[in-house]
Amino acid sequence: MSDDALFLFLTTSIIYFKEEEEDRSDKEEVIKDKTSINIMTQKQQTTISLQVKNLSYAYPMEPSEIIKDFTLELPKGSRCLLSGANGAGKSTLLQILAGKTMVAEDKVRVLGRPPFHDFNLSCSGELSYLGSQWRRNVGSAGGDVPLAGDFPARQMIFGVENVDPERRERLIKLLDIDLDWSMMALSDGQRRRVQICLGLLKPYEVLLCDEITVDLDILGRLDLLKFFEEECEERGATIIYATHIFDGMHDWMTHLAFISNGELKYGQGGRKEDIEEIKGIDHLLSTIEDWLRVDRDETKARKLLEGPKKRVDPYAHFGSRQMSYYGC
Numbered sequence: 001m002s003d004d005a006l007f008l009f010l011t012t013s014i015i016y017f018k019e020e021e022e023d024r025s026d027k028e029e030v031i032k033d034k035t036s037i038n039i040m041t042q043k044q045q046t047t048i049s050l051q052v053k054n055l056s057y058a059y060p061m062e063p064s065e066i067i068k069d070f071t072l073e074l075p076k077g078s079r080c081l082l083s084g085a086n087g088a089g090k091s092t093l094l095q096i097l098a099g100k101t102m103v104a105e106d107k108v109r110v111l112g113r114p115p116f117h118d119f120n121l122s123c124s125g126e127l128s129y130l131g132s133q134w135r136r137n138v139g140s141a142g143g144d145v146p147l148a149g150d151f152p153a154r155q156m157i158f159g160v161e162n163v164d165p166e167r168r169e170r171l172i173k174l175l176d177i178d179l180d181w182s183m184m185a186l187s188d189g190q191r192r193r194v195q196i197c198l199g200l201l202k203p204y205e206v207l208l209c210d211e212i213t214v215d216l217d218i219l220g221r222l223d224l225l226k227f228f229e230e231e232c233e234e235r236g237a238t239i240i241y242a243t244h245i246f247d248g249m250h251d252w253m254t255h256l257a258f259i260s261n262g263e264l265k266y267g268q269g270g271r272k273e274d275i276e277e278i279k280g281i282d283h284l285l286s287t288i289e290d291w292l293r294v295d296r297d298e299t300k301a302r303k304l305l306e307g308p309k310k311r312v313d314p315y316a317h318f319g320s321r322q323m324s325y326y327g328c
């Protein structure tokens, strides 16, 4: 081999090996990345962010329990659809999980902490609740009376401190909010958009939603569901979403719980892939319809058997009811 040929051979080999090495290290990067994603997914799946253990609850002065021996466990990053008939106990359960109602410390854990006793869970924004109580408190003067006063949506949204400006911008765009909207002259859907924006400004780790999208138009609802999905997949947020609207929910949810008369009856809060009735194709609506029909028949039968509910009269000891009659 001539000197020139030897030189050419050596240079080509060096270039080839270098390229091979670069290629291999690229591949290794990808494999490393994939491994870390896998580890994250496994970690996400094994990290429990919300836990309810044999929870029972009765409202004060009420004779019967509204939540009965309820057990649920949700991993980080999951999106659980909470379903059930009117009066089944969904809002009551969400209010307990949100720490608005006191139950024993060991019955409910959110991010490993008891939500009622650990006040900081909600104050820090780690646990966020958008529900009936919240609807009455945010942007309203109490009950269903809208806040009076001619101030713009901007004032409410920019009034929340310590918010990431990028997140705020994103939410304003997503919810199609006009910052000049006057809070006293909004439609129900517009008010709900401002309320939802306020509730989502802080990056929660666990979000509890109780029928928040009823007033939104289809686009608003679908965009919001997409946003929630990204929050779970990118940040590992966990969401429980109670609704009677199932459009788009089959693909959206990762877990399903159907509550009947305060008990976890179908779905068991399990992964949707493991629930026989909705496995594979989108059978969610028809399945929930079937469950609701069975539930309605059972409730009727139970009520017939139980007879009328006996309520505790809180004024019985004071005779004030009689006094009020005299007053009339």
Ligand SMILES: Nc1ncnc2c1ncn2[C@@H]1O[C@H](COP(=O)(O)OP(=O)(O)OP(=O)(O)O)[C@@H](O)[C@H]1O
Pocket (backbone or CB within 6 Å): 059, 062, 066, 084, 085, 086, 087, 088, 089, 090, 091, 092, 093
């Ligand atoms: N403050 C309260 N005091 C006493 N009983 C209550 C109170 N709030 C709700 N209930 C009762 O608890 C039961 C469950 O109500 P809850 O609001 O949790 O049901 P839900 O599943 O959210 O219903 P919906 O789908 O209509 O919103 C109902 O029978 C209701 O009458």
